[in-house]
Amino acid sequence: MSAANSPGPQATPPPLGGSSASWNPGAAEDPWRNPQSPAQVRLPAPPPPPTEPSVPPPPAPKTVGLGAVTVLCAVTAVIASVLGAVLSTYLLGDLKPVTGTTSAGGDPVVDRDPDSVAGVVEEILPSVVTILTPDGGNGSGFVISKEGHILTNHHVAAAGSDEPVDGLQVQFSDGRIFEAEPIGSDPASDVAVIKIEGEEFQPMKLADSDKLASGDPVIAIGAPLGLSSTVTTGIVSALDRPVMTQSDDGSTESVMAAIQTDAAINPGNSGGALTDMAGQVVGINSAIASFANEQGQAGNIGIGFAIPINQAKRIADEIIETGKASRTVFGATLGRPKAGVGVELQEIVKDSPAERAGLKSGDVLLSFSGKPVTDNTELVALVRKHAPGESVTVEYRRDGEDDSVQVELAAGSD
Numbered sequence: 001m002s003a004a005n006s007p008g009p010q011a012t013p014p015p016l017g018g019s020s021a022s023w024n025p026g027a028a029e030d031p032w033r034n035p036q037s038p039a040q041v042r043l044p045a046p047p048p049p050p051t052e053p054s055v056p057p058p059p060a061p062k063t064v065g066l067g068a069v070t071v072l073c074a075v076t077a078v079i080a081s082v083l084g085a086v087l088s089t090y091l092l093g094d095l096k097p098v099t100g101t102t103s104a105g106g107d108p109v110v111d112r113d114p115d116s117v118a119g120v121v122e123e124i125l126p127s128v129v130t131i132l133t134p135d136g137g138n139g140s141g142f143v144i145s146k147e148g149h150i151l152t153n154h155h156v157a158a159a160g161s162d163e164p165v166d167g168l169q170v171q172f173s174d175g176r177i178f179e180a181e182p183i184g185s186d187p188a189s190d191v192a193v194i195k196i197e198g199e200e201f202q203p204m205k206l207a208d209s210d211k212l213a214s215g216d217p218v219i220a221i222g223a224p225l226g227l228s229s230t231v232t233t234g235i236v237s238a239l240d241r242p243v244m245t246q247s248d249d250g251s252t253e254s255v256m257a258a259i260q261t262d263a264a265i266n267p268g269n270s271g272g273a274l275t276d277m278a279g280q281v282v283g284i285n286s287a288i289a290s291f292a293n294e295q296g297q298a299g300n301i302g303i304g305f306a307i308p309i310n311q312a313k314r315i316a317d318e319i320i321e322t323g324k325a326s327r328t329v330f331g332a333t334l335g336r337p338k339a340g341v342g343v344e345l346q347e348i349v350k351d352s353p354a355e356r357a358g359l360k361s362g363d364v365l366l367s368f369s370g371k372p373v374t375d376n377t378e379l380v381a382l383v384r385k386h387a388p389g390e391s392v393t394v395e396y397r398r399d400g401e402d403d404s405v406q407v408e409l410a411a412g413s414d
Contacts, residue, residue, distance in 0.1 A: 115277070117231070117233060120278065120279040121231050121279075124221065124279040125173045126172065126202050127143045127203060128140070128142050128143075128173060128273060129141045129172055130228040130229075131150075131156055131170055131194070132168065132169040133156070134167035137159060138223055138268055139152060139153060139155075139156030139157075139223070139268060139270045139271040139272075140152065140222030140268065140269055140270060140271045140272030140285070141156070141170070141271045144193075144203050144204065144313075144316065145201070146200045146203060147195070148195050148201050149183070149194075150170060150193065150194050150195065150196065151191070151192075151316050152193075152194065152270075153190050153192060153271040153284060154185040154186060154187050154190045154191060154253075155245075155270065156192065156270050157182055157192035157194055157271075158187075158192070162187070163182070164182030164184070164185050165182065166182065168182065168194055170194070171228065178197070179196070180194040181197075183319055183323065184320075184322075187254060188253075188254055189254060189311065189315050189384060190245065190253070191284070191307065191312050191316060192271075193319045193320055204275075204279075205278075205281070206281050206313055207275075207278075207281060207309060209282045209283060209308035209310045212236055212259065212282055214235075214236050214237065216235060217233065217234070217235055217276070218233070218234055218235060218236055218261055218275065218282065219233050219276075219279070220232045220261065220264070220265055220272065220273075220274050220285055220304070221272055221273055221275070222265075222269040222270075223268045223269070224264075224268040225268050230269075232264040233263055234261050234262040234263030234264070234302075235261065236260070237261055238259075238260040239257075239259060239260070240258075240382065240385070241258045242375060242377045242380075242381040242382075243258045243305045243381070244377050245286075255381050256307050256311075256381055256384070257311075257378075257384070258283075258287070258305035258308075259283045259306040260304070261305075262302040262303070262304070263304060264300045264304075265285050265300055265304035266288070266300050267288075269304075270285060270286060270287075271284060272284070272285045282308070283306030283307055283308055283312070284309065284312050285304060285305075285306045286306055287304070287305040288300060288301075288305065289301065289304075289305075290303070308385065314387050326388060327384070327411065327412045328383055328412075329352065329353060329409065329410045329411065330352070330354055330379075330407065330409060331349040331352020331353050332346070332347065332349060332352070332354045332359070333345075333349070334346060334376045334380075337374060338364050341364070341366070341374070341397075342364040342366040342373060343375070343376055343378075344364050345361060345362070345363045345365055345396075347361050348360060352410070353408055354407060357407040359394070359396065359405065359407075360398065362398070364396060365379065366395040366396055366397055367393075368382045368394055369382060369386065383409065386409055387409070388411035388412075389409065389410075390409050391407065391408045391409075392409065393405075393406060393407075
């Protein structure tokens with residue numbers, strides 16, 4: 001396994017929502033800026049495997065006659081065919097056979113079930129775009145308003161800069177290309193909005209990402225490696241996965257409580273839509289964990305991450321309205337994690353949500369909004385997932401006693 005899944009060296013973390021310092025300067029680089037270095041994913045170390053008792057070697061296999069081999073192959077083929085059909089139907093949304101009709105001119109016409117993957121993709125393709133950057137790179141995005149607002153990643157719109165750059169172009173699946181104007185972005189959440197002018201555009205429908213569950217089927221659509229309108233399918237592998245990415249100078253750039261998916265995602269998918277089987281957006285594909293090959297190139301290994309659309313939409317609406325996004329603030333400097341049982345609140349920021357809720361320096365935070373917390377990055381990601389003004393339940397330990405309190409989160413500019 002590469003360093004993508006190994007925690008980097010510990011560093012003193014900053015105030016939660018109140019400092020620009022890195023939580024982990026030694027973390028791996030963001031794969032979308034440098035595909036050779038995948039995103040850092042904070043996972044607990046797996047327990048050692050149990051020791052297997054020694055067993056005698058199995059007896060040598062008996063020779064099987066040709067007739068038995070023929071029968072066995074036939075039975076195996078039938079079973080494999082049936083299982084393949086059942087699994088395909090289950091995983092890909094009850095696909096039905098393609099039926100053919102004939103047009104008035106005598107040409108065959110293919111009818112596909114609108115609820116099939118092909119039917120859903122046909123519906124959403126007009127809203128999916130490839131974003132072409134001035135440096136010759138590309139990313140993905142999707143339309144979110146009739147007026148031509150497009151949602152994508154900050155690192156796509158910024159093309160290696162601190163802010164979204166001029167000279168972006170947007171290409172639709174039918175080949176049309178539009179010049180795009182940057183509206184604004186939020187590097188901390190890796191969300192950006194750009195806008196195109198012209199006709200009335202078809203926006204994508206947005207789902208409620210809070211209703212997702214592990215195992216839900218999903219569709220990823222974008223332009224991996226510049227291959228526009230590429231479609232892959234998979235499932236939600238996990239929710240609220242803490243993911244921290246870095247900019248090229250090594251500073252922490254974004255922290256997210258991500259949707260993890262096994263739908264194939266590669267460089268160029270970044271900023272594209274992750275949808276449910278109704279074609280409604282549940283997330284923005286943003287990062288991958290990957291191995292590098294002998295040439296140092298990274299690719300999909302079935303571990304991709306998307307920003308939940310509820311968080312992305314809230315930030316996008318604020319960017320469209322004001323040109324920038326506020327940061328959700330909790331108000332504490334974090335100490336070192338307490339060996340998997342919580343995160344120490346090293347210092348409480350004066351007049352912050354944490355102080356107003358009665359939390360004190362030295363308290364060990366055990367859970368945040370019902371989610372157990374064992375890592376600093378995990379806590380930061382969960383705080384940023386929520387909107388300023390939301391009230392969340394925080395469980396903590398003080399002097400060996402466990403308690404809980406309601407904390408009303410606030411908005412900050414950092």
